Amino acid sequence: MRLVLSPWIFGFVVFTAGPMLLSLYYSFTHYDLISSPRWIGLDNYRYMIGKLTLNGQPNQGDPYFGTAVRNTIWIIVVGLPLRIVFAIATAMLLTRPKRGVNGYRTLFFMPSMAPTVGASLVFVYLFNPVTGPINQFLGHLGINGPLWFFDPTWAKPALVVLGLWGIGDAIVLYLAGLLNVPRDLYEAISVEGANAWQRFRYVTFPMLTPVIFFTLIIGIIDGFQYFDQAYVSATTTGNGVGSPQNSLLFYSVWLYEQAFTYFHMGYAAAMAWILFIATMVLTAILLLTSRRWVHYGGGLS
Amino acid sequence: MRRKRFLLAVANHSVLIGVSALFMFPIIYMFFTAVQSNDQALTGSIWPHPFVWSNFKTVFDEINVWRYLWNTFLYAGLSTVGVVCSCVPVAYAFSRIDWRGRNIVFLLVLSTLMLPTQVTSIPLYILWAKQFHEWTGIQFIGTLKPLIIPSFFGDAFSIFLLRQFFLTIPKELTDAIRVDGGGHLQVLWRVIIPLAKPAIVAVALFNFIYAWNDFYGPLVYLASNQDAQTLSVALSSFRSLHHVDWNLTMAAALIFMLPVIVIFFLAQRVFIEGITLTGVKG
Structure with missing residues (x-):
């Protein structure tokens, strides 16, 4: 032993x-x-x-700590719900056809395995304000696309899109969850004359709550440590870490700079511990409230 | 009725093909840009005219791709061997042996999943740079060692995934060998490992791809030594250091991503089962 x-x-x-x-x-x-x-x-x-x-x-203190905290909260509060909604919607689309589901699932899942450094480079190119296909497409629609990674307002939304590209692992989880919902539950509620929304609201959604709970916790833990995409896209545009105008200065990026650029090891360690405590507190809150909204049973354990 | 069903299927597949196209678009675009000429890559048009296949050769001339590939392969390969060798016995102890405090210690394993990398990476960097270096006389910073060595001492996620799978193996199978007087090593070797092959392969592949893609670890330990860098770190500075040409950047990114894409398509079932095992049945 x-x-x-x-x-x-x-x-x-x-x-x-x-x-x-x-x-x-x-x-x-x-x-x-x-x-x-x-x-x-x-x-x-x-x-x-x-x-x-x-x-x-x-002493006026760390001038960028607040910025880093706000950016990190932004990417979690905006990015995470979008991830969950898109993953559920795509997974529900996947339950409809009788054939070919595995093929689609493979294609949706693949990007989530792609290296973040490579994906970030590609998206900086796709979001290029002048030559990138996204703004060219918007141009055809008569929309003057934003400067994306060169505009402090639009840099984070571009990263959210990059994040949505990688929701394949969540899609796989939700699909497995959806396929686990017992058929007779749908039949029972249909007999009572429920419409599509009511079927989702009273059967699908409750049955998916364990998976939503899991993706929420993972999403928050990962969100606090959001680093690769922000670091690579900011340095690739050529204006340095955090750019444009510190809009991509996330908590972990600032922590990394403190530790390995300025060698403020003590301060970086303090930032790391605050990060750890915040992660634990939020996870604990989710765990405590989970009893109210997470339904266990019926195929999901 | 049949006509309606047919139209519904067409509608479903059209939507799904559209969504698939969105998911595949970045990769297709990356590929086409990689084989465009320097000038064309600045225009944003998609179809290469002409196809400049020599871009890949240019990337190999520009930076030492073979070395970065080898470093990345060493990190991914050796840490995978380490994780599999160290986690299978631990997962066995957490699923098949009864001992006092097992559940509490297992909770401890799970709680380390919540621990941000940043908390341990700062003191670990200092330890590798100072104490471990002084005690052993070995240079760690600027080498792959700090990335590979810890994987030989267990990894929480892999222990968790393997334990979940081991628990699904019927107890009668292992009890039979125990009754015949076989030790734990025999049970592990003759029953658990053969039956848990899918889970072990999943753990190995997840770790290989995780290490292949890893950016934060190599950035912390290898940024100072260009010869030891992995593809992720080399690529992140490729555009600013070597070239402003997007076609070459995309070609380099493609060289980096290709092994992952190939492994994924060869073993996609393993990944999907692994994800489902840890997520839904938690």
């Missing part, structure tokens, strides 16, 4: 639990990798929220 588990226990201590505690310790220090860590108490956390006093002078 011990023999079987010992490599995992070693790995857990050295690569997970140990580093977790270390990063908690670093979050109370000033550490630039050159001189040894210096204990500064809660100063990193005070700097984060702009409540730091240095040598008797009030």
Whole structure:
């Protein structure tokens, strides 16, 4: 028993639990990798929220922390519901034909496996304001397309579209969920004269809630760590990390910059812990409220 | 009636073909741009005129693609071997052996799934750069080692997926060998592994593709050493460092994505079953 588990226990201590505690310790220090860590108490956390006093002078704090938090909340609040709605809608389309479902499912699923770096490069090209096909298409409709990755208002929506391209894994889950709904439930409600919307509202939706719950939790955990697409698209347009005008400066991007560009290891560790706590609190809230709206049973366990 | 059913099928398939076209459009567009001339790639027209197949050769001349491919393959291949070897026994212990505290420890495994990479990546970077380096005398930063070594000590998602599958194997099958006096190693080797092949293949493929695509890890550890970089990091700076030409950027992106696309189409059933296993039956 011990023999079987010992490599995992070693790995857990050295690569997970140990580093977790270390990063908690670093979050109370000033550490630039050159001189040894210096204990500064809660100063990193005070700097984060702009409540730091240095040598008797009030310090304005991290000027971009708020921006990074707002951008991250934006991408989750706008992106995640759209992902779920589109995934359910596409999965429902997939339940209609009698043949060819597997072929379509394969095509929808594939982009979610594509490397984020490659996908981001392609989408920066697709969203090119002048030569990109998206604005050319809008031009044919007589719409003057926005500057997308060059406009702080439209850069995040472009990333949402990139995110929707990769909803294949969610589609597969919802399709499996839909195929698990017992036929007789639909027959029963149809006998009572329910229309299509009522069938969705009172049968399909409740039966899908476990999958919605799962994709919500995964979506929030991933959303807080949103990095690859934002980093690659901002650097590819040539205006640097976070550009345009810090509209793509997400929490994890700013954390990465603090740690590995400025080597503010202590401050970055403090940001990481706040990220961790936020993830846990939101997951806990979802778990606690899940009893009210998540229906378990009837084929889904 | 039959006519109505036929029209309905036509309507369903038209909608689905339209949606499929939307999903495939970026990849098709990427391919066509990759074989356009420099000038044409700036016009935004889609059909290559002429087809410039030599763009791929230009990319290979421009950057050391073979080296990046090899580095990416090493990272993906070795970490996959590590994850499979380390997670199968642990998943077995969590599904087939009864021991005190099993459920609590399993919850601990699950909770590490919630732990943001950022929390551990900062101290781990410091450990690899300082302590681990001083204790062993080995240079870790700028090499693939910090990316590969941890996978030999278990991975929470893989343990979870394998455990879910092992639980579906009937207990009678394993009990039979236990009654005959066989040890856990025999049960694992003769019953669990042969029966769980689909799940093990799924774990291996998920890890291979995860590592192949991984950007954050290689960016943290390899950005300082160009010779050790994987394709994801090399590609992310390709456009700004080497070329402003979009056709070459798309050709490079295609070289990077092609192995993933091929593996996906060869083994798509495995991926779909793996996703369904972890998501719905959780």
